Amino acid sequence: MPEQSPGSRPTLEAVAARAGVSRATASRVVNGGDGVRKPLVDKVLKAVDELGYIPNHAARTLVTRRTGAVAVVIAEPEIRIFSDPFFSQQIRGISKELTAHDTQLVLLLVEGPGDFDRIARYLSGGHVDGALAFSLHTDDPLPAITRRAGIPTVYGGRPSWTADPGDQAVPYVDADNRGGARVAVQYLRDLGRERIAHIGGPPDQTSAMDRLDGYRDVLIDVDPTLVAEGGFTVESGARAMAELLERRPDLDAVFVANDLMASGALRVLRERGVAVPEQVAIVGFDDMDSVAATTDPPLTTVNQDIEGQGRLMARLLLRGLDRDRTGNGPAPDSVITPTTLVRRASA
Amino acid sequence: MPEQSPGSRPTLEAVAARAGVSRATASRVVNGGDGVRKPLVDKVLKAVDELGYIPNHAARTLVTRRTGAVAVVIAEPEIRIFSDPFFSQQIRGISKELTAHDTQLVLLLVEGPGDFDRIARYLSGGHVDGALAFSLHTDDPLPAITRRAGIPTVYGGRPSWTADPGDQAVPYVDADNRGGARVAVQYLRDLGRERIAHIGGPPDQTSAMDRLDGYRDVLIDVDPTLVAEGGFTVESGARAMAELLERRPDLDAVFVANDLMASGALRVLRERGVAVPEQVAIVGFDDMDSVAATTDPPLTTVNQDIEGQGRLMARLLLRGLDRDRTGNGPAPDSVITPTTLVRRASA
DNA sequence: CGCATGACTGAGAGCGCTTCCCGTACGCGG
DNA sequence: CCGCGTACGGGAAGCGCTCTCAGTCATGCG
Incomplete structure (x- = not known):
């Protein structure tokens, strides 16, 4: 060179x-x-x-009006952000796909509520051709921003407003949360468990709600005392487990909405001398390799291909951008990725 | 609007x-x-x-020859990357600082050895004004790349080649690993511990070596059987602890080079019924909040301001870029950030 | 053999912005 | 009241690239 x-x-x-x-x-x-x-x-x-x-990239962009860059917007006030293997794997998938298409990944971290202005300005500024966002909460201002900026956007996780009729469809990629939950609960039932409790995630996240729906699909007339709410963290899982044991000492299985909470639940059960899976069987969700395989006992959980979801998000967006440019091809549609039950020792 | x-x-x-x-x-x-x-x-x-x-950003870049963007290069073949709270906090700090200076963060993940070509091309392509990189391994090709591309770069963590004489100095930000280790070990000694072992990190990472050096600073003629090597992961920490117990059942304290390994070590001690801190005192390093505070018992460890390090890296780089442009100001120099011992229950 | 047709290539006009350079208008002092 | 100096505004030249448009050349067919 x-x-x-x-x-x-x-x-x-x-x-x-x-x-x-x-x-x-x-x-x-x-x-x-x-x-x-x-x-x-x-x-x-x-x-x-x-x-x-x-x-010269700038010169090219100036005339073609395309930047060859995509923004990844991460708006998560909580600590969870990156530390969460979830995001990191998703980003990894995104990165791989974008790289394969010579597209740059511009990272936009939202540090606080006031930051949305900056994000809006940036997205409107023609710095990027499109955006990938993780829609987390019901009141997320991001969708409105990207829509106004006219920036094609693909979401990770089903945005909450997609349930609303009349709202224009937005492409998103999500795991089959409801189906996965259904399989998990059905599995517990096939094991002969009769009082299957549920530790759910925060109600403003669609993944949590979808998993709860899956649980209810199987256990139609479930007793509300068998359902507790957590916050997708280890601690909240432990709290919820304690609460459930208090209310329903007779429970014989718990379907937990994610692995982090499941590990908290396991800890509580261990502390109280409840045998897993003999007395209480546990099934988690996510199959985070840093968690599910290392708990004691190893966690039976629902696997989803997180990195694949990231790739898919990027691919969807790139396809949409390409369509905008060439004017042909089908409009990108949302994708639901499959989930599979992974049997380990906890159930 | x-x-x-x-x-x-x-x-x-x-x-x-x-x-x-x-x-x-x-x-x-x-x-x-x-x-x-x-x-x-x-x-x-x-x-x-x-x-x-x-x-119009492209037009401006075209004439000013400045992109207003900085690359963050993360080359970590292992899974650890993002899942590691270390990186996420560092990135968070970087993001904050860059944002405050209207500079974009372009994320470059190295997926494999073949990727360095792509990175090199990108950095040479004038897409970014500078780069932030995490120098991890001795044979990292990145420094050579950035040097050849003429891209100002600031490293996170002391690059291994900085020890070599004659090599031109590169600015980096690192915690005072050696000093922190010294304080930790001295603390154990002040506690009256006499056979203080060490679980070290991978020898090709300067942070691991610096911590080992700090340990040796205090324990001048340490018996080599008291030192075991880990890989900065929970599992490797557990393995190293087991090994040490085998070799030196008489040890009464362990200084572990990071919290992850310390948590693995704690698990092994618990399994074998060794009381912490009564029989064996443990001190970790990093003060990862997701780990150190939640272990059983909570971990005494060495705290470093990771997010602050990220900010510092960005600030150093921006200052350097500014200097390149205006031609004045001092050349950016490396920064060593202070560490402090955080006392919890494990020692 | 001549002209039409097609396949390539070249010239040139900008994309939107910064910045140099020069003219001018204003300020002040004499 | 007039001259000069200073500072500010305007014209214009590109930054490096893409792409339209027109021109050129060789070929094929009548």
């Missing part, structure tokens, strides 16, 4: 000159070379190579 | 026209307004506001 002399990189002009063609032809070659005869293509490529030419 | 008619955003030209000034004057106002009389400034700002003008 040729050394870069400081401050001056070769331009297309230089490449064209060296190859003995016009700038237009050089440009054509650099952008795929359609309609340029082989010998010229080779000459240009040779010049590119010799000069170490790298296209 | 005015609605954007699709596809056409107001230009500086439009703002200038509406304000009744030249484009040059409008530009000056938008960029700070130096040397423009108050009434005109106001007129322009009013026009900007009314039109909802947002500068």
